[in-house]
Amino acid sequence: MALARYQYYNTNDDNAGQLYGATWLGQTFTPATSHLLLYAKLKIYKVGNPGTVTVSIRATSGSVPTGADLASGTTDGDTLTTSSPGEWRTITLLPGVSLTAGTMYAICIRATGGDASNYIWFRADVSSPSYTGGTQVNSANSGSTWGSTATTDAMFEEWGSGATSAIDEKTYSRRLVAIGAFSLWYESAAGTMSELSDATLDIDTATPLSAASAYQKLFIANGTTQKVFDYVNTKINTADAGVNPCTQGMTLTGGNSAAEMIVDYADGVTDDAAANVYGKRITTATFTNGETVTGTNGSGDAVSFATSAAETAPPHWYDWTVFGNDTTTYGIKPSSATIVTRYRGRLILSGYSTYPHQWYMCKTGDPWNFLYGTNDPLTAVAGQDAMAGEIGDVVIALIAYNDDYMIVGCANSMHLITGDPAYGGSIDEISDNIGIVGANAWCKDNDGNLYFFGTGGIYKMEGGRSRPLNISVGALPKLINDWAYDPTDERILLTFDPVRNGIIISKSSGTDGSNVNYWFSLRTSGFYPEVYPDECGIFSSIYYDSTTSANRDTLYGCNDGYIRYFLNTAKDDDVGVTDDAISSYMTLPAFPMGDGFDVEGKILQIVFESGGGGSGGDFSDTDGFSYGVYVSDDAETVVEKVKATTAWADATNYVIGDLVTYGGLEYICIVAHLSATGAATHEEPDTNTTDWNPATSLTGTISGTGRKSRIRQKIRGQYSTIKLYNSTASETFVVNKVLAEKQIVGRLKD
Amino acid sequence: MLEELPLPIKGVNFSYPLDKQDAATSPYMNNIRPFDTLEGRIRLGQRPGMDKMYSQQIGGTSSPIMWLDVITIVD
Numbered sequence: 001m002a003l004a005r006y007q008y009y010n011t012n013d014d015n016a017g018q019l020y021g022a023t024w025l026g027q028t029f030t031p032a033t034s035h036l037l038l039y040a041k042l043k044i045y046k047v048g049n050p051g052t053v054t055v056s057i058r059a060t061s062g063s064v065p066t067g068a069d070l071a072s073g074t075t076d077g078d079t080l081t082t083s084s085p086g087e088w089r090t091i092t093l094l095p096g097v098s099l100t101a102g103t104m105y106a107i108c109i110r111a112t113g114g115d116a117s118n119y120i121w122f123r124a125d126v127s128s129p130s131y132t133g134g135t136q137v138n139s140a141n142s143g144s145t146w147g148s149t150a151t152t153d154a155m156f157e158e159w160g161s162g163a164t165s166a167i168d169e170k171t172y173s174r175r176l177v178a179i180g181a182f183s184l185w186y187e188s189a190a191g192t193m194s195e196l197s198d199a200t201l202d203i204d205t206a207t208p209l210s211a212a213s214a215y216q217k218l219f220i221a222n223g224t225t226q227k228v229f230d231y232v233n234t235k236i237n238t239a240d241a242g243v244n245p246c247t248q249g250m251t252l253t254g255g256n257s258a259a260e261m262i263v264d265y266a267d268g269v270t271d272d273a274a275a276n277v278y279g280k281r282i283t284t285a286t287f288t289n290g291e292t293v294t295g296t297n298g299s300g301d302a303v304s305f306a307t308s309a310a311e312t313a314p315p316h317w318y319d320w321t322v323f324g325n326d327t328t329t330y331g332i333k334p335s336s337a338t339i340v341t342r343y344r345g346r347l348i349l350s351g352y353s354t355y356p357h358q359w360y361m362c363k364t365g366d367p368w369n370f371l372y373g374t375n376d377p378l379t380a381v382a383g384q385d386a387m388a389g390e391i392g393d394v395v396i397a398l399i400a401y402n403d404d405y406m407i408v409g410c411a412n413s414m415h416l417i418t419g420d421p422a423y424g425g426s427i428d429e430i431s432d433n434i435g436i437v438g439a440n441a442w443c444k445d446n447d448g449n450l451y452f453f454g455t456g457g458i459y460k461m462e463g464g465r466s467r468p469l470n471i472s473v474g475a476l477p478k479l480i481n482d483w484a485y486d487p488t489d490e491r492i493l494l495t496f497d498p499v500r501n502g503i504i505i506s507k508s509s510g511t512d513g514s515n516v517n518y519w520f521s522l523r524t525s526g527f528y529p530e531v532y533p534d535e536c537g538i539f540s541s542i543y544y545d546s547t548t549s550a551n552r553d554t555l556y557g558c559n560d561g562y563i564r565y566f567l568n569t570a571k572d573d574d575v576g577v578t579d580d581a582i583s584s585y586m587t588l589p590a591f592p593m594g595d596g597f598d599v600e601g602k603i604l605q606i607v608f609e610s611g612g613g614g615s616g617g618d619f620s621d622t623d624g625f626s627y628g629v630y631v632s633d634d635a636e637t638v639v640e641k642v643k644a645t646t647a648w649a650d651a652t653n654y655v656i657g658d659l660v661t662y663g664g665l666e667y668i669c670i671v672a673h674l675s676a677t678g679a680a681t682h683e684e685p686d687t688n689t690t691d692w693n694p695a696t697s698l699t700g701t702i703s704g705t706g707r708k709s710r711i712r713q714k715i716r717g718q719y720s721t722i723k724l725y726n727s728t729a730s731e732t733f734v735v736n737k738v739l740a741e742k743q744i745v746g747r748l749k750d
Numbered sequence: 751m752l753e754e755l756p757l758p759i760k761g762v763n764f765s766y767p768l769d770k771q772d773a774a775t776s777p778y779m780n781n782i783r784p785f786d787t788l789e790g791r792i793r794l795g796q797r798p799g800m801d802k803m804y805s806q807q808i809g810g811t812s813s814p815i816m817w818l819d820v821i822t823i824v825d
Contacts, residue, residue, distance in 0.1 A: 172824050179817040181809020186821075193806040205816045216823045231821050475763040475775070500785070510814060523792060524784045526761030531780060536800045539814040551803060557815025558800075561807040568787040570799030584781035584796040588755055589771035607752060611786060611795065620788035622795070635769035639777045719769065722755065723778075726796060734786040734795035739752040 003038060006031055006099075008157035009131035013043060013085055016121035017154070020050055020114030022142040025122045027154035028060055028106045028134030036096045036161045036168075037071070040107050043123040043155035045086030046077055050120050051113030053077040055091040058106045064137050064146035065106040071097040077111050077120060086123050088157075096160060104134060107156050108143065122154055129153035173547050175231060177218055178540075180205055180561055184229060186315065190548040193563070196229065198317040203227065208338035210439055212347055215264075219320055219347055219367060221340040226333070230316040233264050233278035236287045237312075242305040245269030245324055246277055247298035248366060256291035259283050259311070263295075265368055269324030274308075278316065287311035323368035331371030331380055334360045339439055343400040344420055346380075350395040350408075351439070357391050358383045359398070359408070361421065381422035389427055391415050397439045399450060401464050409436030409452060416465055434459065434468050437485055440540070443494040443503060445522060451503055453492045456480065458505060458520070475527050476518075483507055483516065495541035497554040500566070504530075504556075506538040513537035513559030531583075535560040535575040571623070571732040584733070585725035587642050590635035593720050593742055600748050603629065603715045604741040606722070611734030612705030623731035624703035627724050628665070628696040631717030633748065638719045641666055641695040648685055650677040659695060662686055664727075666695035718748055757794050759784050 007029040019025045040055055056072035058065040071093040081087045099105060111120045124136055129152055136152040139145060161168075176187040184199035202225070203209070209222035216232035236252075246252070246266045253260050261279035268275030287293065289310045295303045322330035337360070338351030346361040363369035364378035373385040383390035393410035400406045408415040408427075412435040419425035435455045436442060442452035450464040451471075457479050458472035472479050485492055489511055495504045501522045508515040513534035518527045532538070540557030553565040564574070572579035593601030606629070612621035632638045644659035644666040651674065654660075658669040667685035670693050676682045685692035697715045702708055726733045758776030761784065768777055786795030808815050 170825065172822055175821045175823060177817075177819045177821060178808045178815050179819075180815035181811050181813035183809045185806065185808050191804065193804045193808065195810075205813070209817060211817055211819050213819050213821050216821060218819055218821055229821070231823050474765060475761065477765050500783075502783075508814075513814070519783055519797065521761065521784050524760050526759070526775070526784060528761045528783055528797075529780050530797055532800060535812075537814070539816055540818045542818040542820060544818075544820060553803070555803055555818055556800070557808070557818045559814045560812040561809050561815060563803045563808070563815065563818070564800045565803050566798040567801040568790075568798045570801045571796070573800045574802050579799070582781050582796055582799060586758055586779040586782045586794055587776050589758060589773055589775060589777065590768050591755065592769070605752070611788060611793065622786075622788065635767075635771070639768050643778050732787060732796040734788055734793060735757065736793055738755045738757065740755055741752050 003159050003161055004035075005157055005159050006033070006035055006037070007133055009125070009129075009153045010043070010155055010157055012125045012128060012130075013123040013155045015126040015152075016084070016086070016123045017136065017138065017152075018119055018121060019109060020111050020116070020119035022112075022140060024108055024110040024139040024143050025154065026058075026065055026106045026108035026137040026139075026146070027156045028063060028065070028104050028137055028148070029131075029156070029158060030104045030133035031099045031101055033162075034101045035099055036163050037093060037099050037158050038096045038160040039073070039090055039092045041088045041090050041157040041159070042107070042109060043086050043088050044080060044109070045084060045121050046080040046082055046119070047121070048114075048118030050077040050111040050118045053080075053091075053109065053111045053120060055093070056108045057093060057097050058108055060104045060106050063104060063134070064148050065108055065139075065143065066146075069108075070105075071095075077114070080120070084121070086121060099160075106134070106137060107158065108137075110143070112142070124152050124154040126152045170547060174545065176544055176546070176551070176555070176563075177211070177229060178557060178563060179203065179209065179211065179220070180557060182206075184317070186229070186231070190546070191551055196315060196317055199227070199229070202317070208351065208439065210339050210341075210351075212340045212342045214342045214347060214367060219340055221337040221349055221351065223338055224336045226320040226337065228265075228316075228318055228320045230278060230318065231314055232280060233314055233316065234261055234281040234287070235276055235278050235312040235314075235316055236261070236293065236307050237274065237276045237309055238293075238305040239274050239308045240272050240305055241266070241268050241270055241275035242303060243271050244297055244299075244301035244303050245326070246275075246295075246303055248323060248368065250295050250297050250303065252277070252279065252293045252295040252303070254285070254287045254291045254293055254307070257285045257288045259285040259287045261287070266324045267318060267321065269326050275305075275324070276318070278318075281311070321368070322370055329371070330369045333370040334358075339395065339398050341398040341400050341406075343398075343406045344403045348398055348400075348406075350398055356394040359391070359395060364420075377420070377423040379422050391427065393435070396436050397442055397452075399442055399444075399464070401448070405465060407450060407461070407464060409442065411435045412455065414468060430461075430465070431468055438487065438492050441492045441494055443496040445496050445503070446498055451494055451496075451520075453494060453505065471525070472527065491539050493538055493541060495538070495554060495556070496543065497566070498543055499553060504538065504541075508537035508539055508559060510539075533573050533575045533580045535562075536564060536573055571730050579729065581727055581729035582732075583725075583727040585723055587639070587723045588721050588738065590638045590719050590721040593631070593717050594744050594748070598748050600716055600718050600745055602743045602745050603720060604712070604743055606711045607739040608702050608708045608735065609737035609739070610702060610705050610708065611736055615705050621705045622734040623726065623728070624701055625724050625726040625733040625735070626701045627699065627722055629698040629715055629720060629722050630695060631697045631715055631720045633718045635719045638721050641668065642721060642723050644695060648675065650675055654691070660685060665699065667692040668695045716745060759792065759794060
């Protein structure tokens with residue numbers, strides 16, 4: 001049975017306690033680790049035929065059992081041996097009981113069908129009991145009350161699983177890592193980010209950096225600063241690495257502690273020189289200070305050195321170098337890089353400004369080996385050494401696709417690396433005139449399609465390897481000019497959100513966090529503009545498939561140092577102490593009220609249908625929203641009115657046709673004038689009806705859900721549109737339908 | 751007779767002349783998504799709000815988070 005024994009006391013029994021009827025016995029115990037107790041073994045024997053024996057687990061209070069059984073099982077007491085000192089009898093307690101480390105519990109035993117002639121003896125140590133987690137306990141009234149015998153420990157073992165519930169298939173954990181403000185933070189426990197103090201001010205977040213997760217570590221390329229965040233290895237160090245060097249994969253054993261580790265990395269292998277050795281410890285014993293550590297390296301040589309301190313537990317932060325800094329054996333790693341990714345078990349570096357068209361791959365499975373061009377299919381390989389060759393353009397982004405292929409996004413071109421460059425792979429140019437704008441300006445969807453912000457807009461590559469197709473030019477023809485991306489201050493980022501099935505295309509300013517964004521829906525293939533508070537400007541992102549469901553979502557690293565996500569129930573943006581209301585609005589396409597040429601029309605009535613069905617009910621209810629109806633002689637003027645964003649200002653010369661906003665509404669100037677606050681004339685647009693006309697022909701607010709009452713107000717014109725909006729805190733809105741009745745009324749007056 | 755006015759379920763489109771705007775697109779919108787946050791149906795509604803996933807501020811100061819990543823470790 002692949003289960004473990006946890007608490008037990010199974011030696012030195014020299015006596016026994018009798019139990020039958022209302023007389024029960026037990027033993028309290030305290031688990032050192034949380035686990036699932038599945039069965040117990042008790043050393044017992046019988047006199048006569050006591051019948052069914054019941055064993056149970058109970059909680060304790062005051063060091064004696066309390067309450068009902070948490071779990072129980074039975075065994076046939078009549079089948080027990082009659083010989084002292086008895087037998088170890090197993091009693092299953094399925095489905096088990098989850099025990100918490102440090103909490104005292106009790107194993108209780110009873111034979112309620114027994115009597116003075118038919119009973120159980122429960123073996124115990126009464127002369128020198130040494131179990132520290134509890135004592136024998138007894139009850140004379142069928143478990144209603146209990147007493148304890150501090151000088152006695154009963155013979156027991158409790159067995160179970162390391163799981164803490166009946167089903168626990170978790171074999172690994174994911175941990176979020178965030179880099180910002182010249183520091184690295186990691187998820188030290190589910191839901192808690194902690195600073196790795198060794199990394200603070202040892203990373204330059206103001207300059208380009210990227211990272212790749214591999215081998216339970218994070219490899220960071222930050223120019224000449226190249227680091228490893230090691231979450232798994234134990235570190236031991238020595239003042240003298242010894243004559244024969246450590247090698248990756250060898251086992252080291254502590255001479256005193258008997259601790260063992262499998263070596264992963266060493267930062268030195270030079271005799272008479274200090275070294276830190278990192279490896280996965282495979283024993284519960286730990287390395288101690290001053291002990292001699294020995295092993296046999298990959299060449300069959302004996303390795304021996306003395307530790308100069310006790311081992312250090314992970315996480316660790318150290319320079320990413322070749323193994324032991326031994327460039328003769330392990331090659332030369334590029335001294336600078338800003339791009340790193342993982343492909344085919346290799347870590348790939350690029351972004352070295354001296355060789356900007358170059359890429360470097362470590363040996364397969366060995367991030368510490370950059371010895372290029374050896375006679376080994378797993379050899380490290382670089383562009384200058386591979387038959388596949390260099391890329392003639394400046395490398396901007398590396399985008400790996402499983403083990404099959406990798407896209408190399410360059411400043412002016414896109415390339416496809418297929419297979420392994422060290423073993424029959426190839427490099428092909430996909431496009432010679434489309435480049436990618438940034439190292440993070442791309443994402444992949446669930447179907448493996450690649451999206452990136454390129455030199456002409458937003459592109460899609462079906463399956464990640466077809467020719468790029470510009471998907472934005474049809475809807476956003478001026479995107480490149482409108483966004484005027486400045487890489488010295490701004491970051492463009494694409495983030496696939498698998499939860500909401502869309503992509504956020506964001507551009508945020510490092511100066512103040514101001515941002516412009518599009519939500520690209522994979523449901524509708526449409527673009528939807530979004531703006532977030534400056535605090536929420538997006539600079540990094542990841543879909544975090546956390547092993548803790550509460551943290552599982554698409555996460556965004558924001559301008560103010562907080563990690564955020566989109567919460568469907570949130571109606572505001574969380575910017576700190578207070579929340580910011582979301583200003584949301586949509587404008588319907590302009591529509592002709594008459595014939596669209598020479599004949600005007602009237603809107604006779606409008607009906608809105610809000611989301612939520614009836615008030616209450618099964619479907620969630622929308623909050624209210626406002627509407628504005630705009631009318632003009634042509635569609636462009638109508639939309640112009642809607643888009644008025646210039647706030648009215650005092651002491652300003654306005655001319656006929658100027659559009660301003662005031663008090664949340666748009667106004668159009670009908671008489672040229674110099675504005676003046678509070679003056680008898682030329683005052684604010686809401687009161688100055690001589691100089692200003694409302695740009696809207698009709699405004700109002702819709703409250704409640706479902707189909708709303710008809711709005712009967714006649715509005716005449718050639719073209720119209722309707723704007724729906726809400727910018728109220730703690731509100732959101734959903735619209736199902738807008739209905740209107742129109743009527744042709746006559747020829748347009750010139 | 752009432753007729754249904756087309757809602758811009760396909761987002762914005764700045765290519766068309768405004769009198770020939772695609773019926774399912776808008777010339778002007780902000781913070782609207784084509785699925786609602788109440789029921790997740792394909793209909794227009796305000797985008798969800800941004801909320802903090804962790805209470806800790808990276809770096810303890812208002813400075814952009816430049817990289818997020820995930821390490822997978824064996825328990």
